[in-house]
Amino acid sequence: MTTHVRIVGAGLIGTSLGIALTGKGFRVSLEDPSPTAVRLARDLRAGEVADGHTNAPDVVVVAAPPDVAAEVVVTALDRWPGAVVSDVASVKESVLRAVLASGADANRYVGSHPMAGRERSGAAAARADLFEGRAWVVVPHESSTPAAVSCLREIALAVGSLVLVMPAHEHDEAVAAVSHVPQLAASIVAACLRDLPESAVGLAGPGLRDVTRIAASDPRLWTQILAGNASAVRDVMRLVRDQVQAVIGALDALVDADGVGALGTLSGVLEAGNLGHARIPGKHGAAPTAYEVVSVVVPDEPGALARLLGDVGNAGINLEDLHLEHGLGQAVGVAEISVVPASVEPLRSELARLGWRVHD
Amino acid sequence: MTTHVRIVGAGLIGTSLGIALTGKGFRVSLEDPSPTAVRLARDLRAGEVADGHTNAPDVVVVAAPPDVAAEVVVTALDRWPGAVVSDVASVKESVLRAVLASGADANRYVGSHPMAGRERSGAAAARADLFEGRAWVVVPHESSTPAAVSCLREIALAVGSLVLVMPAHEHDEAVAAVSHVPQLAASIVAACLRDLPESAVGLAGPGLRDVTRIAASDPRLWTQILAGNASAVRDVMRLVRDQVQAVIGALDALVDADGVGALGTLSGVLEAGNLGHARIPGKHGAAPTAYEVVSVVVPDEPGALARLLGDVGNAGINLEDLHLEHGLGQAVGVAEISVVPASVEPLRSELARLGWRVHD
Known part of the structure; x- marks a missing residue:
């Protein structure tokens, strides 16, 4: 049976989640205090607009601003007595405390925090792949049912996130x-x-x-x-x-x-x-690797950096990170190319051979 | 007549300066407490090794560690009564005060601070273009002679720096x-x-x-x-x-x-x-420009980023900055390409046309 997810809050996170879940075959219904926001989210294929006739959801995800998240979670627990309820606020202890204090049926509540966001907000900034490859922290509390936890885990995995489980205070x-x-x-x-x-x-x-x-x-x-x-x-x-x-x-x-x-x-x-x-982990969440940096002078003209990176790619060397540096008044830039240590010498000699100015 | 510059200190800055000045036709003589360092600098074409027979320099640049810079400047002022003397320490007031307090002929002293450096130190890390396009702060004091100031300015310009003049406390x-x-x-x-x-x-x-x-x-x-x-x-x-x-x-x-x-x-x-x-100035020391960011998904494989930047270059669009982002466990990266606002829409549509996943 298709899982029916109600998303409460059609901002960046709620709309992105709706688009991603719809794409994975979930049924999504949407609500938001702003009728414009919820219709925009629908037009972006984030789900149907919920009304009085929409049947009860299996899961509710509250994607409201952090300062109202707890209140909306409590309302949802009372309104749909069969549903698992979660929220996506980036702080978890204060939401959990308010939910527990409310007297609502908190067994069906599991917090979560998808570690995804953008500088921009609102439904218009939503994107289907916002959660892809990001950590999604699932935050159960003592009385969360195992069924509620696995329900959240299923949603996080469906949108391409990596699931981490930790208690609210630890998060x-x-x-x-x-x-x-x-x-x-x-x-x-x-x-x-x-x-x-x-x-x-x-x-x-x-x-x-x-x-x-x-x-x-x-x-x-x-x-x-x-x-x-x-x-x-x-x-x-x-x-x-x-x-x-x-x-x-x-x-x-x-x-x-x-x-x-x-x-x-x-x-x-x-x-x-x-x-x-x-202690900060490197790329892909792996243990920190001591990448080494090869610095190459790049003329400030269209295509120069592409040509450089083409030469890196043709050398069969995988670029682990790239940082482009421009100083005050510089007419050229310096590309700092991070590679695994074993690739440093092959890369340096190949680039020098091709005429690039490679710094020591 | 060829200007003769004595560089005292064959570390990263001293050796890089020697290489750059030698390349511009200056005569450079080198000294350092470490005989190995000074010979390495010579081998890197930073100048000749000074000995008892080397004649007096026109200019002395002290490139010693900050905590001994003042002492070495005072010695140089006494040792070569006709020479302009400077240092490159990244703090200026404390050096100046010690020089003035020493009773040496401070009229011939002008401080300076080339805003250049690397994570690595030592002569082996030197490079000829270390100062190119960087700010070089020239720091005269009340009794510095105009001739001494213009002498330092000449050196900074010769190695490709932009000269800024400011008093020590302001620096x-x-x-x-x-x-x-x-x-x-x-x-x-x-x-x-x-x-x-x-x-x-x-x-x-x-x-x-x-x-x-x-x-x-x-x-x-x-x-x-x-x-x-x-x-x-x-x-x-x-x-x-x-x-x-x-x-x-x-x-x-x-x-x-x-x-x-x-x-x-x-x-x-x-x-x-x-x-x-x-308030932080943008690229090239210009006033901050509101560049806009176009985010594009890049598969984690050799050559993918190059292909993307090749497409950017072929579109005739100049990339102002580039940031590569990898989140926890991501199998793909996101390239954040900064361009002037007028280039955003042309770039987005061209990249989408070529099959790139461009985020809103």
Whole structure:
């Protein structure tokens, strides 16, 4: 029998999920407080528009903004007493607590968090492949039934995600450290640029660009996410504060006193950063691989980078990552090509043979 | 008459400078406490090895580690009473102060800071084009002679750099905000990952990777840089601390109290980050341009990215930047191609026509 999924919320995530599930043969019905959004989602083939005559769904996925997710989950549990209910909010503990406190039949509730998103929001930004190859965290609680958990797992696998199962507090602690605090750090570093003289921001290099790229994110959405995960974010921000204080203390000692111990403190923070950085997994979720970088000068003209990468491909070498660097006033770029160590020398000699300027 | 440049210090910067100046017809003599390093630099065509018979240089460039730069500058001023002397340390006020305090003939001293470097150090990593298209900050002080300043300017232009002139304190304040504090922030965020469970770091995405990329930098070099610019770095770190405290205060209010004002504080930090981020200049040192991103699915196989970029080039469209994204467990990548807004629609339709999966 075809599974009937009700999606509540026709934004980026809800509409993308509707399109993906419809494509996999699920029956999808849609609702949203905005009649325009729900009709747009239908036109994008995300499913049918639900009305008073639509029969009860087997599964409900709440794709509402994080600050109303719990309330919509509780309503859904009461409204459809036979359905499994989930939500896709990027924080899980606060939603779970509110659901448990409501007195609703929480056995049928399982949280989830598809690790997918875009800089843009709304149904118009939806895409069928949004979840493909992404992690989808399934977040059961103590009384979630096994049937409810496997139901969510089935949906996540159907849209091409990799399923990870973890409890709510573990999920929230993880995303605080790997997502929410990095967002705050990027915003805070970028905020320090606001009042700099023009000549000073002119010295910006690729390091600053990388650190602050996500500082361009949407403040409205991120305020909700941070508030929804306040406790776990606070724990990590306290670690950040302690390190910031230690650095300032060391700088104080260097500026105002004899600086004893200061260099050790600074070096300790930088070394801890080396160790933490080394824990970030590489491509495809595999253990971090020590890729090596081959840097090649690329003239700033249409087709030059393509020609370079064509030569890389023709050499039978798989490019693991690519970073294009332009400095202040550069008329050329430098392509940093990451490959497995064994490919470094073959690639360097082949590119040099073909006339590329390969850096050491 | 050929200008004779003595380079003191045959590391990455000194050797690269020697190679570049030799290539432009300068006479370069080299010295370094390490006989191996100086001979390696000579073999790389960075110049002749200086000995007791080498005649006096016209210009001395001190390319020693930051913590000994001032001392080497003072020695050079005393040793060659006719020469202009400069250094390339990435902090300028502390070097200048020590030179002025030494009683040496500081009129012939002009600081400089070529904004170029690599993750690797040493003569072996040198390259002739290290300074090409990079900013070279020339840092005169009150009694620097105009002749000394134009001499440094000539060297910077000869190696292909763009010359910016600013006083030492202005330089140090600028690099504190655009380079030194971003380094600390990246290290501190990465340090928070050290003790996470494996499942938590498994949720890392491209945002974390960008924020922490430079956390892999060399702690020894960076300890010297931070200590050398302690006062200016401290000023910016205090701004960081105030914002970290404000965020923690808001999270406290949300967790422990009624949260009044908390959302406004969080949103304020995120909005300030938007504003600061918008001030970072774009490619080629130009004013920031709102490039738009076209996202295209790239199969993970040799040559696929090249084929894509070949199609972009054939469409006559100039790629302004390129970012390759791989999520956890993805078998395909997404290439994010930045182009000027007017090229978005032509590029999208051309790529779709050729069978590429282009995201909205």
